[in-house]
Amino acid sequence: MNRMRFAIFAMVCATPLLVQTSLAQESFQVELGKDGETIEDMRPVFLTFEARPLPAISPTEVARRYQRLFDASDEPEVRIDALNRLSNIQDVSGEDVGFSADQEARVYQQALESYESILTRGSYSGKLDELLYQMARAHALTGESEKSIDRLEQLVGLYPDSSLVPEAHFRIAESEFASGEYFQAEAAYLAAIEAAENPELTRKARYMLGWSQFKQGESAWSRAGKTFYTVLDSLLPDPQSVNALSDTEVDLIDDALRIVATMAARQGGTDTLVQWLGDGNERAWTYLAFDRLADYYAANGAFEQSVQTNRAFVDFSPEHAAKPLFMVQIADVWRMVGDAAKVRRAHADYVAMFATDTAFIQLPPEEQQRWRSVSRELADYYYHSGSGLKEQAGARAESAFATAAGYYRALGDRQDRPGEVLRLAGDAYLQAGDIQNALQSFQQAAYDTADYGEAADSGWAAITVLRQQWLEGEGAATDRLTGLTSEADRFAGKFPEDSRVSGLMADLAGKWLEAGDREQALKYAQTVLTNPRATPSTRYSAWVVTGRGRQQLGEFGLAERAWKHALDLTADPAVPDEIAGTDDTIRSQLATAIYRQGENAAAAGNAAAAVAHFRRVGPVVPGSDIAIKAQFDAGNTLLKAGEYALAIPELEAFRRDYPSNPLASEISEKLVHAYVSSDQPAAAAQELLDRAKNSPDPWPLKLRAAGLFHEAGSIPRRNQVYAAYLDTQPAATSAAEHIELQTLRHRLLITVEAPEPYRQALLSQEMDSRWHSDQTLAWAARQSLILGAKAAASFATIRLGQPLAESLSAKQVALEKARKYFLDAEALAGDAVLSESLYRRAELYRALATDLMNSTVPGELNELEAMQYQMLLEEEAFPFEEKAIRLHADNHRRITSSGYDAWIGKSLDVLATLNPGRYDRSVRWMSWANDEEGDDAG
Incomplete structure (x- = not known):
């Protein structure tokens, strides 16, 4: 707690202070006591009066001579002078050269007798004020205090202008x-101070004045405080004066501060x-006053x-140079108490107070080092x-790590070799979730710190942070990857010999892909x-990326090369099992690269090269x-290239080798195409039937096969x-x-x-269908005419006999059947078959009329009846003949x-027979457009 006083009072002046000649005549000391148990018992410090220096002669020899002179002389004046000189020598030399204790009582008793003798005679060659002073001293040394004070008061009263008056007042005050x-x-x-011209006596008198006021109690403490302030002002007028203090002055200052602290503590403490x-x-x-008051409280448990x-x-005094020491003393107080938490808070305040560059630079070197030490302690504690806390309470743990990181980071800025603390800062920031500051700290440790043995590990930590960002997917993917790449390039550039570089580059390659x-x-x-330092595992990864990249770029030849290298590495004993187990995957990729080359060759029209690549896949x-x-x-x-002779066995082999493969279902159609394209329609048809x-x-x-058979x-x-097929009675939709x-x-x-079945079916389907084409209508119409002609032929074979009604009815049914076919043909083909249909229909009626006229007459009729019957037949036949003429x-x-x-033309021929007057002419009929030759109707 007293480190400030020790620092301030470490240098004191060892040379005794000189006093005026008037003070050299005597030298005596007064012990006014030490601290008591109460304020009333407190005493000022020990005071020493010093005389002038001795001459350049042995003090012991000089003292021996004055002792001999004192003992040998009978003259009071001589003896008194010898005693004065002896005392001065002892005081100045600091050696025990005077009388012994027993001798001293005798000597001063004899001296008093000499003083009294001189005063009784009333004559003295010296000054009476000095004589009174010496008598006072002699009474004091012989224990006659009251007489000593009486002589001093007599001196003050009789000789107020004497140079000894100030000290006389001082001695009187001490007695009081x-x-x-x-x-x-x-x-x-106060009288001593007013009369004194010697600064030393003035300071001592003022010092004791303060004690006098202090002893009067709290009502006088305000005066005492001002007095002690004046003492302190005289001893420490400026900060540099501390370097020129004597031991006595140090004691005076210390005691003055003690009293000031005591009074302040009893009257409101710090506020007072x-x-x-x-x-x-x-x-x-x-x-120093604040320091002493703080010490006072601490010593008393407050x-x-x-x-x-x-x-x-x-x-x-926020700008005072001692501010750091006061902040440190706060921590010291709590350390005395044993309160570690408050010690840390005090240290935290200390660190925070000088955290800025301006404040830190103003600290002296030893305090800067203390700041670093305290910062490190705090940082380590919170880390x-x-x-x-990490496993128990995430938020509290993050807060602790964030605090530690702040201390480490600030400490890193204030050290010549900050690598370690910057790395620790990065780790703490990372665990606190502050990714950006973690990254920055790791980077500083790695790249901005000289001679740091673990710089590469710090750089790798930065890489790890950016990798984690990549995995967590924060921000744009390209931006994150660009940042990781930049950091990786920086790491590889700074630490090219690091064994992790190849793995890092391999990882980057995969991410960019x-x-x-x-x-x-x-x-x-x-x-x-x-x-050259790449391991088989990282080279494997690089070849895989190369294979995939080349494949994506369509550079399948280069991709094939990469996959072959990767496949070779899967057999390397140095690779881990997970890589060795990827050989099937790599073969698959290799096969794909070869296959794609085949595809490209096929697309380019190079069938031979394509087939060669395809055959390498298997x-x-x-x-x-x-x-x-x-x-x-x-x-x-081969099929697409028109190499049918080569394609057919290739396709047949595929179907034979892989009959259950879904692609085998396409082979048949491809073979059909190959057979057809190679002019083998029958073989294609057989493939379809199979x-x-x-x-x-x-x-x-x-x-389709039937169509190919047709072809x-x-x-x-x-x-x-x-x-x-037609037996299945298909219905058109x-x-x-x-x-x-x-x-x-x-x-x-x-x-x-x-x-015949197909003719009738063709006609009936066309008649019943709602769909037609010119071709189907023509086909149906023709079949209807053919069927009508067949029906007409059957009609012609029916002879009219007796009974006529029965045979005529059958004849009419046959006529109607044929007529229906002709009408259907007209309905189907229209004008295309109308001429034929009209002709054949007309002939049906003409044939019926003829058959009626030629039918047999019943045998039981007589001639007249037969004639009448014949006339009736003619009447029945006439309408049919007329109808035939009309149709023709x-x-x-x-x-x-x-x-x-x-x-x-045939109709005209019939008309010429039936109505020769009108139609039997030598006329050549011509169409409007061209001659009709070669008509085979009939």
């Missing part, structure tokens, strides 16, 4: 003080002291008041506290591959999906399929299907030996609208 007459002592000390000192005067010793006093000085920047990824992968990953796909694509590529066997809906395939001219095999079915029927009826005439009239054709 010793007797407890403090008020009278105060007056005497501030009030006394806050008079506007700047004093060099103010801080620790809170001691702390408040120290803090009060800091507030009272360990955070570590202990993931971010989509393949150029950056390949760049960092290359740095790994060219690093040996890399036999039986894999990509190997199967490559084999399939080999055949497909496929149809396992198809849930075989007919589309069979019909190949294999009509029987075609018809076999057509017939089987669209116009296209209707036309397709009608086409099948038409092809059958014109190629099979028994076409209608056909004739079509010449003007449709032109001449063979069927119209």
